[in-house]
Amino acid sequence: MHSHGMSGMGSNATCVTEMLWNWRVNDACFLSSSWHITNNGMMAASCTGTALLVVCLEFLRRVSHEYDALLLRQFQRQLHAQQAALAAAMPSNCCNGPTPTLGVQHATFRATALQQLVRSIIHGITLGLAYIVMLLIMHFNGFIFISVILGAILGKFLCDWLVVRIPYSTPEQKEERHSSISAAGPTGCCA
Numbered sequence: 001m002h003s004h005g006m007s008g009m010g011s012n013a014t015c016v017t018e019m020l021w022n023w024r025v026n027d028a029c030f031l032s033s034s035w036h037i038t039n040n041g042m043m044a045a046s047c048t049g050t051a052l053l054v055v056c057l058e059f060l061r062r063v064s065h066e067y068d069a070l071l072l073r074q075f076q077r078q079l080h081a082q083q084a085a086l087a088a089a090m091p092s093n094c095c096n097g098p099t100p101t102l103g104v105q106h107a108t109f110r111a112t113a114l115q116q117l118v119r120s121i122i123h124g125i126t127l128g129l130a131y132i133v134m135l136l137i138m139h140f141n142g143f144i145f146i147s148v149i150l151g152a153i154l155g156k157f158l159c160d161w162l163v164v165r166i167p168y169s170t171p172e173q174k175e176e177r178h179s180s181i182s183a184a185g186p187t188g189c190c191a
Contacts, residue, residue, distance in 0.1 A: 013038060023142045030139055031132070047143050050136055051151030057133060058155025060126040067119065075109040082107075 015029040015036050022028075028037040030046065037043050111119065136144050 018140060021140045021142065025143070028139075028141060030136055030141075030144065043143060047147040050133075050144055050147040051154065053129060053136075054133055054148050054151025055155040055158065057126065057129045058152065058159045060122060060129065062159040064119070064122045064126060067122065071111060071115060075107075078109065079107050 013036065014027055015033045016024060016027045017029050018024060025037060025040055025043045028043070029035055030037075035046070037046060133148060137148060
């Protein structure tokens, strides 16, 4: 078993960093010699802090996802507003003959510099926290490892609750939709 001892800050206690799996409590050190565990209470606080760090990591991942979804909704609103303005400007020729189809068209929106900066900052903080968690895991301490797993479970539970919105129609709505289409004619636009 390899351990690396460092002198404590003005004390005779030795800071031990092990490179093999361990359950060390006393004299365990994490990330720096100033994070020196000397009793069970300090280890419990370190485990709690580590778990909360992982919860924060899951929260930032959710914030990143939600911010991207917000931007997408803004782009969709802009597209609908542009389509409505275009439709209002063009004369209606619904019943004067078939309308040519152009196939699938795409609108491209690009995030503003500020929006991209916000996305980048969230990503940078998330990456930084992920690396800190990785460095904590690399101390091979079983208590810290279990804390990371518990923090991930709690973070997923609190920050990434699965909610899916699936459109559906009741049988009455299907009948109503079918009769309105047949009454409008084969093109669905003229009565």
